[in-house]
Amino acid sequence: MPDPFRWRLSEVDEAHVEALAAELRVRPTTARILIARGLATAQAVGAFLTPRLADLRPPTGIADLTRVLDRLTRAVDSRERIGVFGDYDVDGVTAAAVLTVGLRALGAQVTPRVAARHSGYGLPPDTVDRFADEGVTLVVTADCGTSDVPALLRARERGIDVVVIDHHQVPTGERLAYGLINPHQPEDRFPFKGLASCGVAFYLMASLRSRMHAASFDPRELLDLVALGTIADLVPLVHENRILVTAGLRVLSARRRPGLRALAELAHLTDEPVLSAEHVSFRLTPRLNAAGRLGDAQLALDLLLASDDAEASRLATTLDDVNRERQRIQELVWTEALAAAEATASAPAIVVGGQGWHHGVVGIIAARLVDRFGKPSVVIGFDGAVGRASARTTTTGDVNLYEALAATAQHLVRFGGHAGAAGLTLELDKLDPFRAAFLTEVERRRGRAGSELGREIEVDAEIDLHEIDVAFTEELGRLAPYGAGNREPLFALRGLVTADTRVVGQGHLQLSVTGGRARGEAIAFNMAGLDPGAGAMVDLLAHADLDTYRGNRRARLRVRHLRRAAETTDVAVPAADEVTSLLGAGAVEAVAE
Numbered sequence: 001m002p003d004p005f006r007w008r009l010s011e012v013d014e015a016h017v018e019a020l021a022a023e024l025r026v027r028p029t030t031a032r033i034l035i036a037r038g039l040a041t042a043q044a045v046g047a048f049l050t051p052r053l054a055d056l057r058p059p060t061g062i063a064d065l066t067r068v069l070d071r072l073t074r075a076v077d078s079r080e081r082i083g084v085f086g087d088y089d090v091d092g093v094t095a096a097a098v099l100t101v102g103l104r105a106l107g108a109q110v111t112p113r114v115a116a117r118h119s120g121y122g123l124p125p126d127t128v129d130r131f132a133d134e135g136v137t138l139v140v141t142a143d144c145g146t147s148d149v150p151a152l153l154r155a156r157e158r159g160i161d162v163v164v165i166d167h168h169q170v171p172t173g174e175r176l177a178y179g180l181i182n183p184h185q186p187e188d189r190f191p192f193k194g195l196a197s198c199g200v201a202f203y204l205m206a207s208l209r210s211r212m213h214a215a216s217f218d219p220r221e222l223l224d225l226v227a228l229g230t231i232a233d234l235v236p237l238v239h240e241n242r243i244l245v246t247a248g249l250r251v252l253s254a255r256r257r258p259g260l261r262a263l264a265e266l267a268h269l270t271d272e273p274v275l276s277a278e279h280v281s282f283r284l285t286p287r288l289n290a291a292g293r294l295g296d297a298q299l300a301l302d303l304l305l306a307s308d309d310a311e312a313s314r315l316a317t318t319l320d321d322v323n324r325e326r327q328r329i330q331e332l333v334w335t336e337a338l339a340a341a342e343a344t345a346s347a348p349a350i351v352v353g354g355q356g357w358h359h360g361v362v363g364i365i366a367a368r369l370v371d372r373f374g375k376p377s378v379v380i381g382f383d384g385a386v387g388r389a390s391a392r393t394t395t396t397g398d399v400n401l402y403e404a405l406a407a408t409a410q411h412l413v414r415f416g417g418h419a420g421a422a423g424l425t426l427e428l429d430k431l432d433p434f435r436a437a438f439l440t441e442v443e444r445r446r447g448r449a450g451s452e453l454g455r456e457i458e459v460d461a462e463i464d465l466h467e468i469d470v471a472f473t474e475e476l477g478r479l480a481p482y483g484a485g486n487r488e489p490l491f492a493l494r495g496l497v498t499a500d501t502r503v504v505g506q507g508h509l510q511l512s513v514t515g516g517r518a519r520g521e522a523i524a525f526n527m528a529g530l531d532p533g534a535g536a537m538v539d540l541l542a543h544a545d546l547d548t549y550r551g552n553r554r555a556r557l558r559v560r561h562l563r564r565a566a567e568t569t570d571v572a573v574p575a576a577d578e579v580t581s582l583l584g585a586g587a588v589e590a591v592a593e
Contacts, residue, residue, distance in 0.1 A: 007492065007541070009459050010036040020045075029461045030475050033489050036460060049478050051243040053220070059207050061189030068163050068179035068204065069211045075138045076108045076212070083136040083160075085123055085144070086114040086301065087197075088292030090285055092143035094229030095165060095198040097304040098222050099140055102205030105217040111136060112305065115144065116296040117360055120388070121416065121423055122147065123162075125154040132158040138178075141165055143197035145177065147416055152176035165204060167197050167235075168416055169402050194236045194485070198229030199244055223248035224257060225304065231277050232285040234420065236485025245481050249275055259303040262316035263287060277481035287316075290323035293360030330361040337365045337379055338372070345373060349399075349442040351435040353380030353387055363390035363421070370394055376401065376442055382428055386413075391422045399445050408437040420484075457561070459541060462492040465515030473546040473555045493540045493557070495565050503528040511559075513538070521547075524559035537565040 012035045021031035023042050039045045047055070059065055075082055082103060086096025093114055100112040111134060113127065122144040128151050131139055138161045145152070145164035153176060155162045161178035170185045181200055183193045195203070206219040227248025230241050237245055253275045255261040267283035269275060291299040299319060306312035333354070340352040350369050357365075362379040369377035370392050376399050380389035393399050400419040409415065411434035415424035426434055468491075482488040493515065500512040509524040509531055522542060524530070532538055541561040547554050 007457050007459055009462065009492070012036050016040070026475055027467075027472060029463060029467065029472075029491075030479075033460050033476075033479065037486070048242075051246045053243060053247050056240055056243055057191060059190065059203050061191070062181060062183075062203065063185055063187040063189070064179040064181055065204075065207060068181055069208055071138065071161060071163065071178060072103075072108075072140075072208055073211055076103070076106055079109060080137045081109045081111060081135050083131040083134075083139040084110055084112040084142060085127060085131075085139060086112075086142035086297075087121065087144040088115040088117050088297035089143070090232035090288050090292075090300075091196045091198055091229040093288065093292065093297055093300045093304065094225045094232075095142035095196075095201040096301055097225050098198055098201040098205060098229075099142055099165065100301075100305060101225070102201075102208070102217070102219065102222060103140075106208060106212055106214050112301060114292070114297040114301045116298075117292060118295070120425070123151040124148075125151045127151070128154045128158060128160060132160055136160060138163065142201060143167070146180065146182055147171055147414075149173075149176060165197060165201050167195055167200055168418070192240045194239065194241055196230045196233040196235045196241070198226045198233075199235075199241060202226045202244065220247070220251065221256075223250075224252040224254075224260060227252055227277075228260075228280055228284065228288070231280045231481070231483055232289070234484045237277070237481055237483040238485045242481070242486065245277065245483075249277065249280075249481060252280075257304070258309050258312035259306040259315065260284075262306075262309065262312040263303065263319070266316050266320045277483050281483070286326075287319050287323045290326045291319055293326050294322055294329070294358070295360075326361065329358050330364055333357045333361050333365055333381075334368060337369065341369050341373065341377070347375075347439055348446065349375050349439050350377040351380075351431075351438055352378070353382055353389070353431055355382045355384075357381035359383075359388045362388070363392070363423075366390045366392040376404070378424070378438065380426070380431070385428045387426055387428060387431070389424045389426070391417070391424065393420055399442055404438065404441045404445060407441045408434055411437055457490070457541065459492045460489045462494065464518070465493060465496060465513065465520050466518035468520055468544050468555045468557060470546065470553055470555050473544045476544055477546060488543050490541055490543060490560065493542065496538050496540060498532055498534055498536045498538060500534055501531050503531065509559075513540075513557075520555070520557060522557035522559050524562060527559065527562065530562055532562070532564055539563050539565050 012032055016035055017028050017032045020035060021028045024045060034045050039048050084096050084099045086092035096112055096114055100110050103110050123141055139155060140163045142165050144166060146166045146168050152162055163179040164177045166182045170182055181204055183190055183195055202222055205222060209217050209219055223244060227245045230245050235241055252260060255264060263284055269279055269283055288300045291297050299315060303312060303315040303319060306315060336354050337352050341350045350373055359381045362381050366377045366379040374394060376393040378389055378391040380387040391401050393401050401422040402417055402419055405415045405422055405424060411426060411430045413425040415422060417423050476489060496513040496515045498511055499514050502510050504510045507526055507528040509527045511522040513520055513522055540559050542557040542559045545556045545558045547556040
């Protein structure tokens with residue numbers, strides 16, 4: 001198929017680049033990357049490169065915080081039973097774990113649960129009844145609850161107070177919860193709106209610890225969970241999130257929590273002394289997500305809360321088995337969804353649906369379609385007359401999914417989510433009207449000037465092969481963690497010659513390349529089908545890695561896109577099932593283990 005993407009070099013002032021490089025004593029390419037990310041001064045760069053927990057802004061301005069702290073303190077002091085309920089994705093599960101571990105450390109009696117996908121998103125009324133029958137008098141939700149009106153009404157009927165911890169958009173109407181901690185509610189004055197629910201839960205637990213003067217509980221012990229959920233939920237890794245994730249990765253690397261220690265072993269991370277955001281995205285997140293995708297996410301929560309290595313090992317092994325089944329189902333749905341999408345590839349967005357498509361993988365499929373076609377995608381799994389769907393869009397932000405779905409709400413049973421990712425439910429007979437309305441809305445929002453925004457790949461710099469060395473990769477490493485809002489630097493290298501190519505592992509392509517007098521190594525994951533053979537001239541878009549295999553330190557290219565240099569298109573993009581594109585909002589899910 002024709003390449004739908006174009007290569008665009010970031011534009012910066014070269015004099016500014018040289019000045020900042022000299023002031024910081026870094027390479028000009030590094031200075032170019034920093035400036036392109038809005039870090040134009042040495043002071044701004046210093047704060048970015050050395051994120052400290054001490055720089056977290058205090059919870060001043062968080063709406064409802066005092067009221068919620070009063071209620072939680074009363075519940076802990078009077079030994080009330082508190083129910084914690086989380087959504088089934090990694091943010092919901094980790095937020096539920098943060099609340100459970102934190103509340104228990106402060107002396108609370110806690111019954112933790114998470115959603116089952118077959119029951120739908122959010123807190124269901126029957127779960128409220130179950131909590132009530134078990135003597136729960138206070139429920140704290142995690143990553144859900146903001147829009148769960150039936151459940152909140154049932155809680156009132158059963159005499160249960162509900163505190164909602166969430167970060168989804170807040171609909172208009174009566175507030176039914178006892179308290180709502182959500183950065184998107186109009187009354188909230190906390191300056192950063194990008195926290196994931198696990199980050200909101202961390203702020204709450206740290207504030208509760210201060211309120212109760214509990215010196216024996218250190219909220220920093222929760223940061224491994226916060227890093228997991230924040231990275232997995234694709235919220236911007238800037239400001240508070242960058243601080244929380246950086247500190248959280250250090251805690252995660254220490255492997256103190258039995259469940260995460262067992263999961264890291266199964267994910268083949270035993271020899272990795274320092275865990276990165278990439279390890280979380282590609283190794284840990286898919287396994288934690290698998291239970292929620294195919295059934296009951298309680299398995300993932302139980303793993304995070306496991307108290308000993310034997311239990312943790314058993315649960316992690318079960319999760320790994322579920323993840324393999326998820327991969328099998330995903331590929332079956334992908335084949336059908338791709339065929340349906342290609343039939344309408346000229347439309348401004350992709351809307352496809354099928355009977356029996358598993359609800360647990362439609363989000364991954366939507367992300368892969370974004371990667372393939374460079375446009376917003378909605379994938380619907382129908383079970384008879386009702387379909388549940390996931391929507392994803394490009395990271396360029398040219399279409400706000402939540403707003404686009406709100407404009408088509410008359411065709412939907414329900415919807416919710418964020419600008420870049422959303423979920424929805426609709427009836428089968430509304431599919432065609434919804435598709436027509438959604439395509440019209442996407443086209444209107446993009447407009448003629450912005451219609452190609454989602455099809456561009458932003459490249460940080462064009463560099464020569466000899467520039468990729470250990471010192472450069474170490475310098476770049478200080479810009480991590482990478483993720484939404486702080487993408488990993490991407491470089492263009494033109495006119496390289498392949499000295500040798502070979503297929504390794506499960507369909508990966510390893511290349512030895514030369515450029516001028518320099519020689520280097522490159523790895524192109526899942527790209528064996530694009531092997532150009534030895535002696536070919538190629539252009540690459542790649543990341544610069546520090547490879548530490550068996551204790552040897554060397555710089556290596558990690559290829560994202562490859563083309564023969566004689567090709568006339570700006571850049572060749574492999575199919576999304578062959579390689580992760582940086583454009584997809586959920587790209588980390590597309591090829592993860």
